Amino acid sequence: MNKPLHIDDEQDSAAKDRNFVTALSRGLELLRAFGAGEEYLGNAELSSRTGIPRPTVSRLTYTLKQLGYLQHNERLEKYRLGAGILALGYRYLASMGIRDIARPHMQRLADATDCAIALGTADRLSMTYVEVCQGSGPLVMRLETGSRIPLATTAIGRAWLCGISAERRNQLMDSMRQGDPDNWPAIEQSIHKSLDDYATYGFCLSEGDWEREISAVAMPLILEEGAEVMAINCGGSSLRLSHRVLVENLGPRLKDVVEQIKNSLEPPRIV
Structure with missing residues (x-):
């Protein structure tokens, strides 16, 4: 006591x-x-x-x-x-440690697949890359740490939406609808497809959705039961990343990387 x-x-x-x-x-x-x-x-x-x-x-x-x-x-x-205090702790971890923890796992996947692997966090209706690892092959996704990409139309952004609460997701989707009413029907459809993909596979797919020549898989990195949510993707040329490669190869590998990162974040057990 x-x-x-x-x-x-x-x-x-x-x-x-x-x-x-x-x-x-x-x-x-x-x-x-x-x-x-x-x-x-x-x-x-x-x-x-x-x-x-x-x-x-x-x-x-x-x-x-x-x-x-x-x-x-x-x-x-x-x-x-409450979640507020946990989020503070994980924001500190994200700013101070998670890049170092995630980088070696991400780089191994990048080297094994010749893809770009990125870890991102949400900022309003955008995703910001906090770490990027590239394979040794031709660079298709020439984005670097600090790059900002749309939340609604990218695999990593939609994966992040899959990781947050339904209430928060609905609020953001309402903001998207108000901000881009003309394109909203297509955006809404792609978000719901990502939710279905996440429920089916455990990760999201993007097959030329954001950039026609780029395909990717992505999934949320959910920390402390949702107190903090980031997302991670794996992408490259659509010419070599077929639907089958995404579903049967890259997606399962990305799931393994997320598990490795989460296991590395766990504090050591006291015995």
Whole structure:
């Protein structure tokens, strides 16, 4: 059982610093109070662990719940860490570590297939490549890290849409419809086809959809049960990447790479 943190002494000394925000520090201490393997804590337990008065804890947990950093179970009248705090952790991981973790797995696939492999993250209605690995053959996809491509009409973008919640996906699709009403029927059809492909194969297909000479497979990289979602693709010349090659070769290989990346991201087990 965790011992009470009793942060008052530290805050008393910190309070001498006029730039120190006590309310913020207390909110962060509440989040730190959740130990490994503990799902739910109530206000009384949080107060005991942190030394923060219970009325203050109640206001802080309410605020953290509204911001998505805590989830409230009404039946238990207790809280658990929410997707917001997990997303922060994975954004840090994405910015600091996931490129290094993913790169060797991506490069091996690029070398084995003579394709371009890219890892991307969504930014509004675009995908941004955060890592790109190229095979040794002729470069067909001349995109580099930092490149931005459309979300709705690319394999990697539609794969990302497959990885997020239906509610969020519907909101984005509504924005796409409003932004491009003339092309929306075709865009909507391609998104639904990708959802069907993902349900059937576990990855999405693009056969000359975005660029006529390029075909690709892609799938979401879902981290911490959806707290953060990225996507990864594998593509090259449509002349050599037939439907059969995409479905029977590249797609399964890409699934293996995603599993390897996710396994590499798991923290070591303590025994």
